[in-house]
Amino acid sequence: MEAATSGPLLALEQVSIRIGPVVVANDLSLAALPGQFWGVLGPNGVGKTTLLKTLAGLHPHCHGQIQLEGRPLATLSRREIAPRLGMLTQHTRYAFDANCEETALVGRHPHLQAWSRESRADRAMAREALTELGLGDLAKRSCMQLSGGESRRLALATLLVQDPAVLLLDEPTNHLDPANQVTILNVLGRRVRDQGKTAIMALHEVNLAACYCSHVLLLLGDGQWLAGPTAELLTARHLSRLYRCRIRLVDDGQQKVFALAGEPQR
Amino acid sequence: MSSRLVWTGLLVLVAISLLLACAWGSAGWVWPWTADEAMQRVVFELRLPRAIAALTTGSLLAVAGCLMQVLLRNPLADPYVLGISGGAAVFALLGMTLGLSFLPVPLLAFTGALLTMVAVFVLGRGSGPWSTTRVLLTGVVLAAGWGALISLILALGPDASLRSMLFWLMGDLSYAQLSAWWLLPLLLGLGALWLRARSLNVLAGGQMQAALLGESSRERFWEIYLIASLLTALAVSIAGAVGFVGLIVPHLMRLVVGADHRRLLPAAALFGGAFLVVADTLARSAFGARQLPVGVLTALIGVPLFLLLLHRAVRIR
Structure with missing residues (x-):
């Protein structure tokens, strides 16, 4: 389709x-x-x-x-x-040892028939996704030996490879x-x-x-x-209502930034 | 290690193990091609069918072990964890105790295994949301129940059949005789499983991950559960409850060829088969006329080998 x-x-x-x-x-x-x-x-x-x-x-x-x-x-x-449709879940657990490239390649699974193997193009996609996310050097590293941030980016790489x-x-x-x-x-x-x-x-x-x-x-x-365009909805008033705490819009002339104002203490 | 070297090594290992099994026995050592007529009959009518039975059983158990470990996402899982060997054992031992000689023990064992398989399938599904933990608990509790029944039968059973019952429980290939044709369903089954190998890789990432990558995890779970249980049931009815092969071989092969099931399943099948052939040859030959149950040998060889590799492995954490 x-x-x-x-x-x-x-x-x-x-x-x-x-x-x-x-x-x-x-x-x-x-x-x-x-x-x-x-x-x-x-x-x-x-x-x-x-x-x-x-x-x-x-x-x-x-x-x-x-x-x-x-x-x-x-x-x-x-x-x-x-x-x-693919989703990056909040937590990723790797049950078995595999290197990062193999782990990212799993994302090709829904595109492949049961009997077909990952093609050269699939491998190139995995490499590219890893490189884009700054994991290019870790392609051959075990997914069990990653830091929290690396592991997070690997999960995202898998999603990008799923495409x-x-x-x-x-x-x-x-x-x-x-x-x-x-x-x-x-x-x-x-x-x-x-x-x-x-x-x-x-x-x-x-x-x-x-x-x-x-x-x-x-x-x-x-x-x-x-729901709506960011420019309309993302205002200090809406955000304060959303999070039930005081949020201020700070504008230095170049960029507008929302700041958590906290409760003034006496 | 280059992968070609690994595969050549595994195939050579299988060939050597079969040759060893044919050449060595309690009747002495003989090269099959130099044997006189009497020895040739020993080789081709006794040793070779038994070696093929060992090869088949070892392969079945190793593959079933791989499947169970990924299915339950638990490295401790082995083909018997869900009580299949227990069910088979109770039926087999009852047959031996009650002297139901008209029913062959393998048939009884297979019935017991199938019964357990169906029980876990029905009870493990439960009514609420589906969970691996529920299946695991159902199986483990059933296994404990079977274990109690086994003790009961051993305690009350006649002394005359005690020895054969103990041999069966430890795994024994004395009565197992398979023609080479048995390798055919094994190979076909492995071929079919190989088509599911990438799905297994995906399932190893957990239910949610598998669903997001296009595997309807519930159906796939039960499909693989049924295959693993059938493989185990076959193995148990051929040779009794041979321990350790289904636990150790998958881990060993994961250290050698990695966790990708497209490599792991065939590697485990080859190594598991060769391992059991060698263990069985030792069990029936090394101690002269006195035969040991093969399960003792698999543990005696397997445990130190595994501990050594585990100690040296950096990849398991």
């Missing part, structure tokens, strides 16, 4: 999601178009991960419909979903130093912009969201939500 280039890659119509007693979203509707980079913001425990899992078809939603490239997600098999049109990212900047946070967001931003993909990313760094995301979804709790 060719991607319907004009329509949304992922569309939600009046989707309600809950996990246990927590209502994550009520009647959530949004459409993620090619080239859009969505940020999902919300306080701890509001259900960002559950939302992403729902979008990946791994958590049942109450009602509404999710469409992946114009087809209802619920009717697609995992085998049909995987080449089109789906819809990238779901659960706090991709976890464990990363500032330079690497910027590196991976640049890489992701390029993929979204230049290759017509869409990314939906849960994260806590408001300023990175302001910088990289074209759109944001704010999960306010109790199923309430706001």
Whole structure:
């Protein structure tokens, strides 16, 4: 199936999601178009991960419909979903020893038949993804011997090698130093912009969201939500309401930055 | 180590082990091609079928061990962890105790193994969300139950059959005679599994990761569980509960060829087979007329070999 280039890659119509007693979203509707980079913001425990899992078809939603490239997600098999939608989960466990290149190559799995082996092009993709994320020198290193940040970038490399049109990212900047946070967001931003993909990313760094995301979804709790272009929604007022603490917009004339103001002490 | 060297080495190892098994026995040492007629009959009617049985059993157990370890995401898992050998043992021992000579022991063992397999399958699925832990616990508890029954049978059973029962429990190839045709289903099964090998690599990353990479993990889990259990059931009915092969060989081969199941499964099959052939040859030849259960030899050779490699390995943490 060719991607319907004009329509949304992922569309939600009046989707309600809950996990246990927590209502994550009520009647959530949004459409993620090619080239859009969505940020999902919300306080701890509001259900960002559950939302992403729902979008990946791994958590049942109450009602509404999710469409992946114009087809209802619920009717697609995992085998049909995987080449089109991938997700970077919050934690990655490596059960068995393999080197980084082999680990990244696992991302080609949904594109290969049972009997076929990874081609030279697949290997080149894995190398390229590792290099892009600054792991080029570690290609032959065991995935068991990586630091937290390296392991995080390896998981992202696997997703890039999987190369789906819809990238779901659960706090991709976890464990990363500032330079690497910027590196991976640049890489992701390029993929979204230049290759017509869409990314939906849960994260806590408001300023990175302001910088990289074209759109944001704010999960306010109790199923309430706001979705729209970043420029409209990412304001000090909305953020203060979202996180239930005082957040100020600081503008030095070159860039606007949100700052956690804290409670003034007497 | 270059991979060509590894594969050549493994194939040579299998050939040498079969040659050794044919040449050496309690009746003495003879090269098969220089043997007189009587010895040729010993070689081709006794030693070779038994060697093939050992080769098949070793391969089955090693492959089943690889599958169980990835299935349960647990390096301690072996083909018997879910109680399959226990079920087989209870049925086999009951047959021996009650003198049900009209039912062959392998058939009884296979029935017991299948029964356990179905029980774990039905009980392990549960009603709530599916989990590997539930399957593991179901199997381990069933295994403990079978273990108690085995002790009971041993305690109450007639002394006359005690020795054969103990041999069966430790694994014994004395009565196992397989023609070379048995290798055919094994090879076909391995071929089919090899098509699933990349899925196994993906499953090793956990359920969620597997689902995201296009494996409907639940169906794949049960599919591989059934294959692993069937392989184990076959092995157990051929040779009784031969220990250590299914635990040690997968780990050894992971140290040699890595964790990619496309290399690991065939390597484990070859090495597991050769290992059991050598162990069985020693068990029946090294102590003259007195034969040992092969399970004792696999442990006696396997444990120090494994500990040595584990000690020297930098890749296991």
